[in-house]
Amino acid sequence: MDPKARHAVTVLRQILRATEAYDRIVTRDTGLTSSQLLMVQILDDVGEASAGMLATRMGISQATITSLLHKLESKGLIARKRGDTDRRQVWLSLTDAGRTTLAQAPEGLQTKFGTRFSSLPDWEQSMLIAGLERVASLLDAENIDASAVLTIGELGGEQPG
Amino acid sequence: MDPKARHAVTVLRQILRATEAYDRIVTRDTGLTSSQLLMVQILDDVGEASAGMLATRMGISQATITSLLHKLESKGLIARKRGDTDRRQVWLSLTDAGRTTLAQAPEGLQTKFGTRFSSLPDWEQSMLIAGLERVASLLDAENIDASAVLTIGELGGEQPG
DNA sequence: ATATTTCGTTTGCTAAACTAATTATCTTTT
DNA sequence: AAAAGATAATTAGTTTAGCAAACGAAATAT
Secondary structure (H helix, E strand, O other): OOHHHHHHHHHHHHHHHHHHHHHHHHHHHHOOOHHHHHHHHHHHHHOEEEHHHHHHHHOOOHHHHHHHHHHHHHOOOEEEEEOOOOOOOEEEEEOHHHHHHHHHOOOOHHHHHHHHHHOOOHHHHHHHHHHHHHHHHHHOHHHHHHHHHHHHHOOOOOOOO | OOHHHHHHHHHHHHHHHHHHHHHHHHHHHHOOOHHHHHHHHHHHHHOOEEHHHHHHHHOOOHHHHHHHHHHHHHOOOEEEEEOOOOOOOEEEEEOHHHHHHHHHOOHHHHHHHHHHHHOOOHHHHHHHHHHHHHHHHHHHHHHHOHHHHHHHOOOOOOOOO
16 A cells, blocks of 8 residues: 555544544543434434434444433433334433533534634635545445445455355 | 534544444454554554554554554464563564465555545645644644644634643 | 662453344234 | 234343553663
8 A cells, every 4th residue: 555545544543543532521521422422412403313213323223322322311311202103113302401411512522623623724724624525535435335345355265244 | 613614523524434434344354453453554564663652653552552462462463572672662563474464454445545545646645644634633632732732823712721 | 779760561441333132013914 | 813024122242442540570760
């Protein structure tokens, strides 16, 4: 692999790591981990959602949703309600406490990074965004998902699925 | 928050999520998690490194290095050797099996992001890396506290601590 | 010689995420 | 209507990353 490509990957990982470290701070401040925060934010967005919908939207499994839900429920931030038409479903929504917490913990990652970002000169903001979008397109999860497995399957003996 | 800042955050999220999804695929296909793979790659790069150097380079704690090391050692990919001049140090290097695995495994990263990235014109590669590093520094700034913030520029009213 | 620092390891914890199996409920098919 | 199948959420159990704190061993400073 090109040295530059490798370097790019390294920096990407640094960003990941920085974000994680960042998350820890947010967690300390808000009492919510980033996944939990995201869940709360989405619920604030959509008002109400079933567990499965959240799973899809967050890109994680239902089991993980359940476990996040436990935590948020025990903190009193989310309420659950059995579905009317379909009693298997569990509808989730923010409690008042949830909304309050969200209002106080405004946007976690967004605030600080956003503030710093906003203070950059306009041309640099544009440039960074363009770069990030480029990287995102290079990473593009869907594309990878479909084709990568097939490509790689030829490597060794084992076949996923 | 600025629309641009918000947008930047959104794209950043996309990148994070894409990367995570990506990691899962790489892990499935190579048998190495992304952290493990990175460790192997670095060792391939530098030939030999002490545990502490790896920790610094990877941006994780020594304790975590040790635990990754255990896994890679048990897979026979990495060998350890006590330092000659300083016997506290542990020098790590790839075994033949490690090199072999890496030679087969990198398809995961190469075929997609790496290949795509490598195919970009050189100036764009440099630009993207610079942008990523900038973003990393923005994310990191909060962590590293006031001193780093100054390096980045006059940012705004807020003072950590 | 003694104290301090440094390097790596161990221990013990948190949190996310997965899979597989289970329960409860809906939907089809017979 | 009863049996079979599909779907929603949960539970159980596992893996992995990561950290901090305590610790032993070795190097360095006093």
